[in-house]
Amino acid sequence: LVILFRVVANFVLSVSLHLHTNSTTNVLCGIDSGNRYDKSPHPNRTDTQTGATQVKTMPDTIRLYYGRNSDEMVHRILQYQCTDPDNPIGLLEVRETVLDEVVMEAIVQLIQSRGVDTVQFDDCGAYESCFSLQIAQALGSVPNVRLTAPTFLSHYFLDTMLVSATKLTNLRIQDHFDCRQIEALAKGLKGNTTLQVLDLSRSTIDSLAILADGLQENKTLHVLKLRSLGLDDETMPILLDSIKNHPQLEELD
Numbered sequence: 447l448v449i450l451f452r453v454v455a456n457f458v459l460s461v462s463l464h465l466h467t468n469s470t471t472n473v474l475c476g477i478d479s480g481n482r483y484d485k486s487p488h489p490n491r492t493d494t495q496t497g498a499t500q501v502k503t504m505p506d507t508i509r510l511y512y513g514r515n516s517d518e519m520v521h522r523i524l525q526y527q528c529t530d531p532d533n534p535i536g537l538l539e540v541r542e543t544v545l546d547e548v549v550m551e552a553i554v555q556l557i558q559s560r561g562v563d564t565v566q567f568d569d570c571g572a573y574e575s576c577f578s579l580q581i582a583q584a585l586g587s588v589p590n591v592r593l594t595a596p597t598f599l600s601h602y603f604l605d606t607m608l609v610s611a612t613k614l615t616n617l618r619i620q621d622h623f624d625c626r627q628i629e630a631l632a633k634g635l636k637g638n639t640t641l642q643v644l645d646l647s648r649s650t651i652d653s654l655a656i657l658a659d660g661l662q663e664n665k666t667l668h669v670l671k672l673r674s675l676g677l678d679d680e681t682m683p684i685l686l687d688s689i690k691n692h693p694q695l696e697e698l699d
Contacts, residue, residue: 506535508556512542516549523552527559534561541568545598550577557584564590572598579606586611586640592618601627608634608641618645625653632660641666647673647699654681658688667692671699 506526510519526535535556545553550572556562565588572578582603585591591607591614593600599607600621607614608631623631628651635641644667651657654677661670670689677685689695 507537509539539566544571547577566592567597569595582607590616605630605633609637616643622650635660636663643669645671662688669697
Protein backbone atom coordinates (compact mmCIF):
# COMPACT_ATOMS: atom_id res chain seq x y z
CA LEU A 447 0.00 0.00 0.00
CA VAL A 448 2.84 2.40 0.85
CA ILE A 449 4.52 1.74 -2.52
CA LEU A 450 1.21 2.22 -4.37
CA PHE A 451 0.59 5.51 -2.53
CA ARG A 452 4.05 6.82 -3.49
CA VAL A 453 3.53 5.91 -7.16
CA VAL A 454 0.17 7.73 -7.28
CA ALA A 455 1.60 10.77 -5.45
CA ASN A 456 4.56 11.07 -7.85
CA PHE A 457 2.24 10.82 -10.84
CA VAL A 458 -0.06 13.59 -9.56
CA LEU A 459 2.96 15.80 -8.80
CA SER A 460 4.40 15.37 -12.30
CA VAL A 461 1.04 16.21 -13.93
CA SER A 462 0.68 19.33 -11.78
CA LEU A 463 4.17 20.55 -12.69
CA HIS A 464 3.49 19.95 -16.37
CA LEU A 465 0.25 21.96 -16.26
CA HIS A 466 1.88 24.78 -14.31
CA THR A 467 4.74 25.01 -16.81
CA ASN A 468 2.36 25.21 -19.74
CA SER A 469 0.23 27.91 -18.11
CA THR A 470 3.19 30.12 -17.23
CA THR A 471 4.67 29.93 -20.71
CA ASN A 472 1.35 30.81 -22.38
CA VAL A 473 0.57 33.90 -20.28
CA LEU A 474 2.66 37.06 -20.54
CA CYS A 475 2.18 39.57 -17.76
CA GLY A 476 3.02 43.26 -17.97
CA ILE A 477 2.78 46.39 -15.91
CA ASP A 478 0.21 48.82 -17.28
CA SER A 479 0.18 52.23 -15.59
CA GLY A 480 0.61 50.57 -12.23
CA ASN A 481 -1.91 47.77 -12.89
CA ARG A 482 -1.18 44.19 -13.86
CA TYR A 483 -2.90 42.71 -16.83
CA ASP A 484 -2.72 39.42 -18.71
CA LYS A 485 -2.00 39.15 -22.39
CA SER A 486 -3.53 35.73 -22.91
CA PRO A 487 -3.19 34.21 -26.35
CA HIS A 488 -6.09 34.03 -28.74
CA PRO A 489 -6.54 30.69 -30.51
CA ASN A 490 -3.48 30.08 -32.67
CA ARG A 491 -3.70 30.73 -36.39
CA THR A 492 -1.80 28.96 -39.16
CA ASP A 493 -0.23 31.07 -41.88
CA THR A 494 -1.62 29.77 -45.17
CA GLN A 495 1.58 30.59 -47.10
CA THR A 496 4.32 29.39 -44.73
CA GLY A 497 2.38 26.88 -42.65
CA ALA A 498 3.84 28.43 -39.50
CA THR A 499 1.69 28.76 -36.39
CA GLN A 500 1.11 32.35 -35.30
CA VAL A 501 0.28 33.07 -31.67
CA LYS A 502 -1.96 36.11 -31.25
CA THR A 503 -2.14 38.00 -27.95
CA MET A 504 -4.80 40.20 -26.43
CA PRO A 505 -4.55 43.90 -27.36
CA ASP A 506 -2.72 46.20 -24.96
CA THR A 507 -4.53 48.31 -22.39
CA ILE A 508 -3.30 51.70 -21.20
CA ARG A 509 -4.74 53.33 -18.09
CA LEU A 510 -3.96 56.89 -17.03
CA TYR A 511 -5.52 58.23 -13.85
CA TYR A 512 -5.36 60.76 -11.05
CA GLY A 513 -2.04 60.83 -9.21
CA ARG A 514 0.16 60.33 -12.28
CA ASN A 515 2.14 63.38 -13.31
CA SER A 516 2.30 64.38 -16.96
CA ASP A 517 5.84 63.06 -17.50
CA GLU A 518 4.83 59.62 -16.27
CA MET A 519 1.69 59.61 -18.40
CA VAL A 520 3.67 60.52 -21.52
CA HIS A 521 6.22 57.82 -20.71
CA ARG A 522 3.43 55.22 -20.46
CA ILE A 523 1.99 56.30 -23.80
CA LEU A 524 5.34 56.33 -25.60
CA GLN A 525 6.04 52.78 -24.39
CA TYR A 526 3.22 51.57 -26.63
CA GLN A 527 3.42 54.02 -29.51
CA CYS A 528 6.01 52.18 -31.60
CA THR A 529 5.58 48.60 -30.38
CA ASP A 530 3.59 46.18 -32.53
CA PRO A 531 2.30 48.90 -34.92
CA ASP A 532 0.20 46.41 -36.89
CA ASN A 533 -2.10 45.79 -33.90
CA PRO A 534 -4.06 48.68 -32.38
CA ILE A 535 -4.29 49.36 -28.66
CA GLY A 536 -7.32 47.59 -27.20
CA LEU A 537 -8.29 50.20 -24.61
CA LEU A 538 -7.03 53.65 -23.61
CA GLU A 539 -8.70 54.65 -20.35
CA VAL A 540 -8.17 58.11 -18.82
CA ARG A 541 -9.93 58.97 -15.59
CA GLU A 542 -10.15 61.64 -12.90
CA THR A 543 -7.35 63.84 -14.14
CA VAL A 544 -6.62 67.09 -15.95
CA LEU A 545 -4.66 66.63 -19.17
CA ASP A 546 -2.01 69.17 -20.06
CA GLU A 547 -0.89 69.88 -23.63
CA VAL A 548 2.04 67.43 -23.54
CA VAL A 549 -0.19 64.50 -22.56
CA MET A 550 -2.87 65.44 -25.08
CA GLU A 551 -0.29 65.63 -27.86
CA ALA A 552 1.02 62.17 -26.91
CA ILE A 553 -2.51 60.71 -26.96
CA VAL A 554 -3.15 62.16 -30.43
CA GLN A 555 0.13 60.72 -31.72
CA LEU A 556 -0.72 57.31 -30.25
CA ILE A 557 -4.12 57.24 -31.96
CA GLN A 558 -2.66 58.37 -35.27
CA SER A 559 0.44 56.14 -35.29
CA ARG A 560 -0.84 52.87 -33.84
CA GLY A 561 -4.60 53.20 -33.55
CA VAL A 562 -6.89 52.49 -30.60
CA ASP A 563 -10.03 50.35 -30.62
CA THR A 564 -11.70 51.91 -27.56
CA VAL A 565 -11.09 55.20 -25.74
CA GLN A 566 -12.75 55.93 -22.41
CA PHE A 567 -12.61 59.28 -20.62
CA ASP A 568 -14.05 59.43 -17.10
CA ASP A 569 -14.28 62.80 -15.34
CA CYS A 570 -11.40 64.35 -17.32
CA GLY A 571 -10.59 68.01 -17.74
CA ALA A 572 -8.34 69.92 -20.09
CA TYR A 573 -7.61 73.48 -21.02
CA GLU A 574 -9.33 74.59 -24.21
CA SER A 575 -6.56 74.72 -26.79
CA CYS A 576 -5.53 73.42 -30.20
CA PHE A 577 -4.46 70.15 -28.54
CA SER A 578 -7.85 69.47 -26.98
CA LEU A 579 -9.40 70.16 -30.37
CA GLN A 580 -6.94 67.70 -31.95
CA ILE A 581 -7.98 64.99 -29.46
CA ALA A 582 -11.61 65.48 -30.46
CA GLN A 583 -10.69 65.15 -34.13
CA ALA A 584 -8.48 62.10 -33.47
CA LEU A 585 -11.30 60.34 -31.61
CA GLY A 586 -13.21 60.34 -34.86
CA SER A 587 -10.82 57.60 -36.02
CA VAL A 588 -11.52 55.44 -32.93
CA PRO A 589 -14.34 52.88 -33.38
CA ASN A 590 -15.59 53.01 -29.77
CA VAL A 591 -15.65 56.11 -27.54
CA ARG A 592 -17.04 56.33 -23.99
CA LEU A 593 -17.38 59.63 -22.14
CA THR A 594 -18.56 59.25 -18.55
CA ALA A 595 -19.27 62.04 -16.06
CA PRO A 596 -18.14 65.58 -16.95
CA THR A 597 -15.37 65.61 -19.57
CA PHE A 598 -13.94 68.43 -21.63
CA LEU A 599 -14.93 66.49 -24.75
CA SER A 600 -18.64 66.35 -23.98
CA HIS A 601 -18.58 69.99 -22.87
CA TYR A 602 -16.86 71.56 -25.86
CA PHE A 603 -16.12 69.25 -28.78
CA LEU A 604 -18.99 66.85 -29.49
CA ASP A 605 -19.81 68.44 -32.84
CA THR A 606 -16.13 68.42 -33.90
CA MET A 607 -15.67 64.78 -32.93
CA LEU A 608 -18.80 63.61 -34.76
CA VAL A 609 -18.53 65.72 -37.92
CA SER A 610 -14.86 64.80 -38.48
CA ALA A 611 -15.37 61.10 -37.68
CA THR A 612 -14.06 58.52 -40.12
CA LYS A 613 -14.31 55.30 -38.05
CA LEU A 614 -16.39 56.17 -34.97
CA THR A 615 -19.29 53.71 -34.85
CA ASN A 616 -20.16 53.39 -31.15
CA LEU A 617 -20.53 56.42 -28.82
CA ARG A 618 -21.51 56.17 -25.15
CA ILE A 619 -22.00 59.39 -23.15
CA GLN A 620 -23.24 59.75 -19.59
CA ASP A 621 -23.39 63.41 -18.60
CA HIS A 622 -25.62 66.37 -17.84
CA PHE A 623 -26.24 68.00 -21.22
CA ASP A 624 -27.09 71.67 -21.02
CA CYS A 625 -28.60 73.35 -24.08
CA ARG A 626 -25.21 74.31 -25.50
CA GLN A 627 -23.93 70.74 -25.25
CA ILE A 628 -27.06 69.20 -26.72
CA GLU A 629 -26.88 71.69 -29.62
CA ALA A 630 -23.33 70.49 -30.32
CA LEU A 631 -24.48 66.86 -30.19
CA ALA A 632 -27.40 67.58 -32.52
CA LYS A 633 -25.09 69.37 -34.97
CA GLY A 634 -22.72 66.42 -34.87
CA LEU A 635 -25.51 63.92 -35.52
CA LYS A 636 -26.60 65.89 -38.57
CA GLY A 637 -23.12 65.91 -40.09
CA ASN A 638 -21.89 62.47 -39.04
CA THR A 639 -21.57 59.64 -41.59
CA THR A 640 -20.22 56.74 -39.48
CA LEU A 641 -22.02 56.47 -36.11
CA GLN A 642 -24.18 53.36 -35.70
CA VAL A 643 -24.76 53.16 -31.94
CA LEU A 644 -25.54 56.14 -29.68
CA ASP A 645 -26.01 55.44 -25.97
CA LEU A 646 -27.09 58.37 -23.76
CA SER A 647 -28.55 56.21 -20.97
CA ARG A 648 -28.67 57.70 -17.46
CA SER A 649 -27.85 61.16 -18.74
CA THR A 650 -29.71 64.38 -18.02
CA ILE A 651 -30.78 66.35 -21.09
CA ASP A 652 -32.09 69.89 -20.72
CA SER A 653 -33.76 69.97 -24.13
CA LEU A 654 -34.98 66.80 -25.83
CA ALA A 655 -36.45 68.94 -28.60
CA ILE A 656 -32.94 69.97 -29.68
CA LEU A 657 -31.79 66.33 -29.59
CA ALA A 658 -34.82 65.33 -31.65
CA ASP A 659 -33.86 67.91 -34.27
CA GLY A 660 -30.43 66.25 -34.63
CA LEU A 661 -31.90 62.75 -34.76
CA GLN A 662 -34.37 63.76 -37.45
CA GLU A 663 -31.56 64.60 -39.88
CA ASN A 664 -29.26 61.73 -38.95
CA LYS A 665 -28.98 58.91 -41.52
CA THR A 666 -26.54 56.45 -39.92
CA LEU A 667 -27.78 55.26 -36.51
CA HIS A 668 -28.83 51.63 -36.11
CA VAL A 669 -29.20 51.60 -32.31
CA LEU A 670 -30.35 54.41 -30.00
CA LYS A 671 -30.22 53.86 -26.22
CA LEU A 672 -32.04 56.36 -24.01
CA ARG A 673 -32.65 54.50 -20.78
CA SER A 674 -33.36 56.46 -17.59
CA LEU A 675 -33.62 59.85 -19.27
CA GLY A 676 -36.89 60.72 -17.55
CA LEU A 677 -38.96 60.63 -20.74
CA ASP A 678 -42.64 61.41 -20.14
CA ASP A 679 -45.90 61.82 -22.06
CA GLU A 680 -44.80 65.25 -23.27
CA THR A 681 -41.27 64.44 -24.45
CA MET A 682 -41.80 60.91 -25.78
CA PRO A 683 -43.95 61.95 -28.77
CA ILE A 684 -41.34 64.54 -29.78
CA LEU A 685 -38.63 61.88 -29.76
CA LEU A 686 -40.69 59.26 -31.60
CA ASP A 687 -41.74 61.74 -34.25
CA SER A 688 -38.07 62.60 -34.94
CA ILE A 689 -37.10 58.99 -35.70
CA LYS A 690 -40.25 57.59 -37.30
CA ASN A 691 -38.79 57.99 -40.81
CA HIS A 692 -35.17 57.19 -39.95
CA PRO A 693 -33.71 55.08 -42.80
CA GLN A 694 -31.42 52.86 -40.68
CA LEU A 695 -32.66 52.77 -37.07
CA GLU A 696 -33.45 49.22 -35.93
CA GLU A 697 -33.40 49.39 -32.14
CA LEU A 698 -34.68 51.95 -29.62
CA ASP A 699 -33.88 51.06 -26.02
